[in-house]
């Protein structure tokens with residue numbers, strides 16, 4: 005049993021901050037990823053996801069705060085950590101002059117746990133020929149080659165930073181999801197950073213949202229769906245302001261109707277203090293939660309501050325579907 009399995013935490017980031025020429029890319033980030041989980045990292049462009057991941061693979065030194073990956077310091081022991089993780093980034097960074105076979109042999113030499121049979125299986129699954137030069141492959145095929153060498157040593161932690169950007173829709177859904185699920189089912193850990201929120205929702209058990217260098221919210225997908233819902237309502241506003249409804253945030257207007265994300269438990273009480281006609285209520289999607297929450301910060305009071313002073317009689321139940 006290795007260190008990460010002993011403590012049950014694959015990634016442990018404590019109070020990590022990072023500035024680039026005065027620009028705060030990470031602000032006091034704390035993140036623990038349990039071993040065995042498939043963990044989604046989402047956030048707008050520039051939120052800090054790649055900067056965080058670069059600390060995990062030891063490409064950036066933690067100047068403020070602490071980073072442990074599989075129980076080890078990725079900067080103090082880069083070989084020890086990198087041998088145990090698989091990493092694929094959005095960048096097309098494979099050495100183009102190599103042939104696929106040479107890339108495989110080169111990677112095999114780096115990883116004591118390399119699995120030849122699995123590598124051959126992946127080669128076939130991805131329709132990659134050992135004799136093809138990487139520079140002659142399409143971007144999507146090179147991404148497949150990158151994925152192959154990221155996983156053929158059966159890493160304890162697989163880190164995927166926007167891996168889908170070079171893949172066509174079929175490759176994304178068939179290959180990437182299959183890989184992520186297989187790794188997850190093996191009891192290994194996956195950190196999946198992506199802007200493709202439907203994919204994140206499909207494969208991940210937990211998701212963390214980054215905004216302006218902070219983790220603003222982290223939940224299991226199950227918890228997210230039970231905690232929030234989306235409402236569609238109507239209100240007669242002369243001035244075009246968004247409705248004022250406690251416990252609701254992320255207002256969007258479409259014609260005469262408004263949509264918002266609401267904490268489900270507070271929905272009925274908060275409707276009492278507003279002058280809204282509730283038209284519909286939906287299960288929250290990751291995408292709707294993201295659009296409502298992505299520009300907020302952890303210390304932002306949001307609109308979900310509770311107003312518990314109102315009368316507690318229930319809203320007519322027929323209005324809520």
Ligand SMILES: Nc1ncnc2c1ncn2[C@@H]1O[C@H](COP(=O)(O)OP(=O)(O)OP(=O)(O)O)[C@@H](O)[C@H]1O
Pocket residue numbers: 024025027028029047048049050051052053054055056
């Ligand atoms: N090497 C660097 N030098 C200067 N600024 C940097 C550097 N790396 C990142 N930044 C800045 O840090 C912030 C966070 O960038 P980062 O790439 O981590 O975001 P991201 O969430 O991965 O974005 P995206 O979704 O676009 O990939 C941005 O403002 C970016 O411009």
